[in-house]
Amino acid sequence: MRNLIILSFLLLSCFGNSQETLHELLKIHNKERIPYISVQELAMPKTNAILLDAREFKEYNVSHLEDAIHVGYDNFDLDTVIKSLPDTTSTIVVYCSVGIRSEDIAEQLKKKGYTNVYNLFGGIFEWKNNNFPVYNSEEKETDHVHAYSKDWSKWLLKGIKIYE
Template sequence: MKSIFSAFCWGLLVLSCGPKTFDEQMQTLYSHSVPLIHASQVQKQINSTNPIILDIRSQAEYEVSHIKGSQFIDYECFRASDVAHLPKDSEIIVYCAVGYRSEKIGEKLISLGFDHVSNLYGGIFDWKNQDYVVVNHLNLPTDSVHTYNKDWAKWLYKGIKVYE
């Protein structure tokens, strides 16, 4: 009986110590080396200044859905030559599923001399959770979002979760 009670208490402790909200989870991921920008700010920029938006995920993730007009840059095989055609003074917004991988590429862009790089807070998950439109490989609106894997899927509150 004592061991069952101990196991129960241990499990309760582990569950109570983990991130409880999306925002708490995001704060554990970011090193804050790249300025964060929120979905509403990105939408305003899209409507006014037309920033360069880079999707820093896998091809499979990008094909399921992406922010309309974003350019695909593969996180796993990023090279400086992938962005050599972009003006260094461009407004660049990077995103991935939740912002971790895009922050890493954002760091590389800054080290390459890009002056205005921002990381979309919460990535495509928060974009979709805030009811902004994503498009599929045919450039048609979709509710599907690739969630990277089943564990991360819990942070996508709106839309159809795809992780295979």
């Protein structure tokens, strides 16, 4: 019996622990044609960037980065963004929950000639995990963060997870 328990533990240790790092997760899902910017770099006072939130409106309403512009993902309208941001040399940081949807939106901007587009590494989850503030639909600081789904919520380590 003792050998069976040890064997079970070894098998679980080798095969059952499929928890990858955030870096590994992004490497699996992203093409990495858009450079990342870290949450620490974005939070620095000298970093002057236009923030685009590539999550759905219900996620944005729960919490978003200060002064972020909601552009969405499922209903993203590139023409609307181009009209509101005509300077293709502006520094733009696109974010979502962890950095997967935001890469898709950033790639569309890059294809249209935007030259300084970045993907926020780890998205709003990593932002909150590093104790940076997020804001609700009334522009008040909040601890609530839309966790996207139960599966993806494992990457959100701080704050109050909201799923609605």
